[in-house]
Each structure stands twice: as C-alpha cells, then as structure tokens.
Amino acid sequence: MSSAFAYAPAPESRSVVDLAPSYGLFIDGEFAEGTGGGLRKTVSPATEEVLAEYTQGTAEDVDRAVQAARRAFEKWSALPGAERAKYLFRIARIIQERSRELAVLETLDNGKPIREARDADLPLVAAHFFYYAGWADKLGHAGFGPDPRPLGVAGQVIPWNFPLLMLAWKVAPALACGNTVVLKPAETTPLSALFFADICRQAGLPKGVVNIVTGDGSTGASLVAHPGIDKVAFTGSTEVGKAIARTVAGTDKKLTLELGGKAANIVFDDAPIDQAVEGIVNGIFFNQGHVCCAGSRLLVQESIQDELLDALKRRMATLRVGDPLDKNTDIGAINSAEQLARITELAAAGEAEGAERWSPSCELPGAGYWFAPTLFTGVTQAHRIAREEVFGPVLSVLTFRTPQEAVAKANNTPYGLSAGIWTEKGSRMLWMANQLRAGVIWSNTFNKFDPASPFGGYKESGFGREGGRHGLEAYLNV
Template identity: 90%
Template sequence: MSSAFAYAPAPESRAVVDIAPSYGLFIDGEFTEAAGGKVFKTVSPANEEVLSEVAQAGSEDVERAVKAARKAFEKWSALPGAERAKYLFRIARLIQERSRELAVLESLDNGKPIRESRDSDLPLVAAHFFYYAGWADKLGHAGYGADPKPLGVAGQVIPWNFPLLMLAWKIAPALACGNTVVLKPAETTPLSALFFADICRQAGLPKGVVNILTGDGSTGAELVAHPDVNKVAFTGSTEVGKAIARTVAGTDKKLTLELGGKAANIVFDDAPIDQAVEGIVNGIFFNQGHVCCAGSRLLVQESVQDELLAALKRRMSTLRVGDPLDKNTDIGAINSAEQLARITELADAGESEGAERWAPSCELPDAGYWFAPTLFTGVTQAHRIAQEEIFGPVLSVLTFRTPEEAVAKANNTPYGLSAGVWTEKGSRILWMANKLRAGIVWSNTFNKFDPASPFGGYKESGFGREGGRHGLEAYLDV
C-alpha cells in the first residue's frame, strides 16, 4: 500500500477565460493587424493544443508603436503624479478582479501550475501596480533629485517564464515615472500581455501610453534598435542580453538587463533540515525550474549530506507532475519543445560526465513537453550542469566543509543573481551575505519577492535593479 496520499483530480475550469481565435497588435489604444500580415500560433505546452493565432510585428509596426508612444508621452508626462497614480490603481484593481481569468490563461499559455499562477504570480502582479501607484506623486522623495523627469519612450522585452509578472515589473514603474511604453512579450507566451492591453482600455488609460507588439526575436531587435526609444529594459538570456548591450552601445539609451543565473542554495550543518528541504524544493522546482534566480546548485555541508539527501528524495517523491490546470499539480509542463531539448541535453551531459542522476518514479503525460524533477549527486565544479544555466527542474548537489569553501564554490560562476543560506546562526548569515557575489541573498527561505524589495544581479546576470525605490531610477532622468 502506498504511503502517499492519493489526490483526486481538481481541475480549474477553462471556461473562465475566453481566448479569441486570433489577436492583432495593440497600438495607440487599438488592436490592429500587422502591416506585413504575418501571424504565428501560440500553443499550450501541456498538450500542444493551438490556443490562438497572433500577429507578427515587423519594422513598420515597431515604427507605428514608437510614434504612438512618443505622441502620448507629451500629455502623460505632463499629468500630475497623483493623476497617473489613479490609472495605476485602476489597473491593479482590474487585475485583482480578473485574477482567476488571468491565472487560467497564464497556466494554459505557459504550462505553469494553476496553484502558482493563482497564488504567486497574480497577487504579485497586482501588488506591483499598487506599489508604484503609491510612488507616482512622491518621485521627488525617492532620492533622485527634487524634481526628477521621465526619460520618454521605454522599449521593454520580457521572457516566457513569468509573462504577466515580468510585464508588471517593467510597465508599473515606467508609467509611475511618466514614461510611455512599447512592450514585446515572449513569442511562446503572448496572451496575457494581450489581455493586459484590454485591461488598459478598461482602466481608461490614454491611447498610446502602453503599446503591445507580439512577435519573435526580430521584433525585439527592431524595438531595441529604434532611434526614438530612450530606455531599454530586458529580462531573458545572457546571450541575448549581450547582443542588446552591443546594440545600444554608443547611443544615449538607458539600459537595464536582468539575465540568467546559477544560484547556490547553501545548507549548513545546523540548519533545520525539513525547513531547508522545503526551501530547496521551492528553489529549484517552482515553475518547473524556469526561474532565473532558481537555486539550481545545492551546496550542503558534508556532515549532513546523507541526512539531507534522504529527506530531499523523500520530498521529491511526493511531487505531482501533470496537468497545469489541476490544483494538486506541483510541477507543470516545460514551456516549449526547444527548452525541453535544452534541459534534456544538459541532463544527459551531467550523466556522461560522471554525475549520478536520480529522479522519482513518475508517469509523464504522452502529449506536451515534460521533464521529471531530477537530482544529480557527485557533481564537481567542472561539470557543465554546475556551470551552465539549465532553466529546468534539475538540481546539482555539491558539498563543502567550511564557510570559506562554501563561499568560494558559490561564487565560482559567471553569474551573480541570487543565493540562499540555511543556518541558525545570524552572524553566519550576515557574514555569508557580505561574501556572496549575488544581487539578492535569502536567509532560511528562497524565492521570496516583494514589490518594495529591489531585484537584480552582477556579472553575467546583468545590471540595474527592478522593484522598490531602486526600480524607479532606471525610468528617471537623474
């Protein structure tokens, strides 16, 4: 008899969201077809069902959107901060009112479990708009001068792992500061951004303040290179981030990049093991590991390695992989066939290089893109799985003996986005936080976010900060 508790399916209804068969671009307050007439399909990664057809923006469309944003900038930037705040408050309330619809849409288009999109993503999306609404009439008190001015038109390119949340991280501070926006969502997850365009219309946002251009990488490249874009914000891969940096080099565009990561989750021998195991699982298996700050490297003190790994394997055996719309699902679908191939290739490399692979027995669905939660032991610093970002539910385990060794191993990476420290000693936490070259260090927790807290990295994890008072600086002429 299995000791695991058997859960009956508890699917969320798809009927709460009405997806149109096709969507145009959102330019100057209206949905419009792409000038070139090109379209592409967006599919559900859980079953490869075509959800909708979406317009592919070209250079002519980018030109139209930037012109609309530039025209709208004059009146939007001239509004008193308190008036801009009203629009942001309205958007936040509408997101709350439509949160169930948006959560189902996000899980359908992205593949993440409904429990995460409903309980993590959507509350944070609304919270960011509420938070920056509060800043809109207080910019003179943010520490960037008595009367800081907006930059102009912001070109923003966001990834597929948190489509709506990354939109909120970008758009909310930009609008609060008086800028207008042209945003390009990821090619595989365009739907929530298009639904957000409808929310902008519901909120009565003036035309042209927010424009949404769907398309592939070429659309993003056109937007980044446009001469009338004053600010570029990008979240995504380090490779693309480097290309963007080369594009804007020598121009007067302001740039922030939030790129990849290879975070260390460090567990000392005095850590509460069960609590640490929950943090480890949340750190790497949340959102299928599609998290730039995922704790993909577990550094565990040698003396507790066996105890911790035994507890971790027990916990991993209880994770439920399957239908993202089932409220009991812990791990949903991998976002795309391309990402699944990348994860598979790196996991196979881990095995071929001598690391020991373990995964709980779990039945994966026949259709769609799936990867079982996986653990590697016997990993060294030289292994590809210890150096390269996998961006999937794969955890590499390394050991250490002293705090100094833990710091050396944690910092031995080209990335520097996040880290976690598990110990009962407050002095050790502070010592580690000072030594770790990471933009954010979590203490006895992982993957905790708040709109008032800045987020960003060092080295190949990018530069600039999003969130908090610090997130305003990138959208102000200081």
C-alpha cells in the first residue's frame, strides 16, 4: 500500500479502565470469595500480560448462587412488568454511559479491535436491554398465551468471542420475563461480566436477581447439572453443547443451544463485486473470524471466480493486523494460545490436503497470539477446512455453476446456523433462502444484527432462538 495512505497509530487509552488485581464471585448482590480458594489468571491475548486474577468457582459456589437466585425469584417474578422494565432501562442507560470503559475492557480481555467493540458490540449490548425492557410489560401480547409465566432460575453459560454481547442476549430476555439468573462467563474472558455485576449494583437491581460465577468448564458443568436450575442457555462449541444436552436429558429443564457453524457465503455472477468483497471480508475477518455465523466458506460462481478473487486479494492486502487498542486496526489478536493452535493445525491440514494458501504480506507482533488473514483456493468439499469450524480468519473458496449446485454445496455440512446470498435478482434470493437449511440468511449483506430479529440454527448449530419476540419463549412457561 502506498505510504501516502499509511495510518499513524491511534491508540485508545486503557487508563479509562480501573482493573482490580483480583476478583471474587458475584452472589446475592455482593462480591464474595469462593469456597475452594482457587484463582485463575486472565491475560491480554495481544501482549500475554496478566490482566487480573479471578475466582475458580466450585460446585458449592454454584449452589450458593442458585440458592440466592431462587430466593430472589419470588419477589422479582411478582413485580409488574413495567417495574422490571425500569431496571432494564436503567441497565441499558448505564451501559451507554460506560460504553467507552466497557469497550476498552472487552478489547483488553478478548483481543478484538477497539473499533469493533466500540461501534458494534457495545451499541448492540445496550440495544438488547432497551428492546427487552420494552417487552417486560407486554408479555401477554407476545403470542404465548394471555398470561405467560417465568420459568424460575436460568443457568446461562456464555463464550469468549462476544463476552458482553452474549451476556446481553441471555440476561435481558430472562429478566424481562421475570426469571433470575446465574451466569458463567468464559474462562478466558471473565472481566466484562464482572463489570456488569457492578452495573447491576449501580442500577439498584434487587439482590440475587443476577449472580455471576466465574471458572472453567467444570464450573459450567456444575451449573448445568444443578437441580435448582429451571432453564439452561448455552452458546459455544457443538461438542460441549452435546454434553449439556446429555446432562439435561430426562429432567424438566428447558434448554436452548446456540452452537457452531460453517456458513456458506454464496456469490452469483450478477452480484455487485465490490459490495460482495466487503461482505466477504466482514463475514470472515470480523472479530478475527471468532464468529459462530462467520461466512467461512465462499461459494463463488465459476464464471466470476478470477475477477472476484483478484478484488478480494487486493482488499485483504489493505487489512491492518496489530494492536487491538489502535483505532485503525482491522484484525486483532486470537483469543488464546489454545485457539491459535487449533487454527494453525487446520490451516496446515488445508495445505497438506492440496489447497492453495494465500495471505497478504503483513508483519505480526512478536508477543501475543496472532494469525494473518488467510485465503484457501482449490478447496473441495472433502477438505477439513471446508468441513470443520476453524473459528479463525481463514476463508475456504469453492466454486459452483448453477443455483442448484450452490444449494447442494451450501447444505453439505452438519451445521445450519447462517448463510449469505449475493445477487441482484430478488426471485433468486427468495428461492435460495427457501432452499438453504440455515437459521439466519443475509441477502447482499452479512453479519447484520438487530435485537428485534431472532437468531439461531438447525442441526448441529443448536436449537431455540435468541433475540426478537421469539427470544422470549425460551424464558416463559407457555
């Protein structure tokens, strides 16, 4: 890229975030020490520096949190919906007021670019609380009967790719419906959930309505298996989702799962090339590809393959990889050493199986966890990179000749979370959308979200919907 277009560093100050050296559990409206005495460290993926220590929650800690949520449920569920809405509105406004602090915190702990945390994550977090605050006094008009009732205590386990946004997706509808919550954040990104606990106190939320227990997978397993939980909501890997389904089977617990994906982003020969390229880049390189609905398989009509790939490579060459706190950064750090190893292994498998690998020239930082944006051509449906979820900035390119072939290849996956269609023909969009087995389908765009729109998948991408009116059903006795 010409030096005339080089960007000077524009770092966001991390001084807006006041991190404590150690954090406890948030139970019954207060921070408390864990019973096991164990501590874990959370590190910055960009620098590998230790940000803080936090508590490794035990089964006893989970039980304390569930008991607190159970005690709080009676009064919280008895409140008129309009009163519950006031708390949700208050939380939403505080999130807006503290959005800069929260965006910096999310970037530090997760590794995502500050521009994405600031401009995508935080506005959506606040929007979900605003949206479900509006539903709290209208549940009888949501289409689930004249007097739907809350379930009780919801156990919620969230992933590390969108820590605060996944919290909002789960906590906001649960509270609006009159449930209380025990939430377990991901072990690599606990900090924004702990800051949310402080927001709950700042909003005056009654004690025990929201409880946060940190820890690793064993903590989450204790929460899912606890007999005092009425509802389990999980976002994460398909493997863990299957284990949760086995645990919950045979109980009265309601369950929703939002799991992995291997989305097809399908580009027809009449698509606007430049617009499609932006959608492809956004679809796979947003949040370093740490997106369950990422458009990780590019299906391009054979007649425009060369033109599209040339334009895509030119665009990829302009992507800036580096310090996530720099406002000019497009691609930040991979969330953990474990995830980096997974991405590296699958990329190596792509090469070993005969696909052609290409990455733009970019210098990666010496410390932290990094992976250059990568494109594979010559990919077949048998390649591991076309079948397995990479969950990183790796795009596999396949070709098709007819719409029928595009549908067959797009649906040739155990997943069914999302898809993208690029064409100028409205009839083709609708025909394709009707044929594709995916929960969310974007036309001439990708990765667009709105709290009023439901999100969820089919097959090994899980079941149930989050967002919109549909997202209320998972938290109501209907």
